[in-house]
Amino acid sequence: MNLLKKTGIRGHAILCVFIGLLVSVASSQAADKLEEEVHFLKLRMDLWKNNYRQLCKHFSNLALNCSAPVINCTECPDKWLHVGDQCFFLSTDRQNWSDSINKCKEIGGHLAILTTIEQHEAVEKEGRRIGGLYTNYWIGLSDIESEGEWKWVDKSDLKTPFWNALNSEPDNNLSGGADGEDCAVVDSYNQNWFDVPCSFSYPRICQKDATELL
Numbered sequence: 001m002n003l004l005k006k007t008g009i010r011g012h013a014i015l016c017v018f019i020g021l022l023v024s025v026a027s028s029q030a031a032d033k034l035e036e037e038v039h040f041l042k043l044r045m046d047l048w049k050n051n052y053r054q055l056c057k058h059f060s061n062l063a064l065n066c067s068a069p070v071i072n073c074t075e076c077p078d079k080w081l082h083v084g085d086q087c088f089f090l091s092t093d094r095q096n097w098s099d100s101i102n103k104c105k106e107i108g109g110h111l112a113i114l115t116t117i118e119q120h121e122a123v124e125k126e127g128r129r130i131g132g133l134y135t136n137y138w139i140g141l142s143d144i145e146s147e148g149e150w151k152w153v154d155k156s157d158l159k160t161p162f163w164n165a166l167n168s169e170p171d172n173n174l175s176g177g178a179d180g181e182d183c184a185v186v187d188s189y190n191q192n193w194f195d196v197p198c199s200f201s202y203p204r205i206c207q208k209d210a211t212e213l214l
Helices: 002-065 097-106 119-130
Strands: 080-082 086-090 136-142 181-186 192-196 205-209
Touching: 080 119, 097 136, 097 205, 119 136, 136 192, 136 205
Parallel strands: none
Antiparallel strands: 080 086, 086 205, 136 181, 181 192
């Protein structure tokens, strides 16, 4: 009886080991199959992305000669606005104008150069989404080098102004200090610009080129 019992226990142990080996082999095969499937799907996804990129460029070229809607063949980082071939980011912290320039550089951009209605509309929409007490944001415009000669941070001349004409902006008001008002902010809610002292603290709008779809 004891011999039979021992034999049964030994047989049970062998059976458990055998089942364990089968499970291990099955798991290994399943893992290998899953890895192959992931690799295959990645190849297909890369192929689709490449095809989409080529089709997007072809469509954009054709759209220039007809009334077809324009689509973006570029992309922006997460939480950045995508407007045309540019990306914009509205900060929530406040710095002076000079420090804001550096903050934008830290994330690979520059203070915003707003030149179109579409860009202002996108900024207004994002500004309202963010909300908060402050609606004025630094942009990359100043007349620091020469009073009255407003230039963008890339040294280009101002060609399309969006100053608040009702308040006679820019007015270089000296109430903010002897240096006057040499830097510009945009009121995100009405899309108008104001000149203010560069030492004031405001949130900022950073900008950089959108990248081609990879």
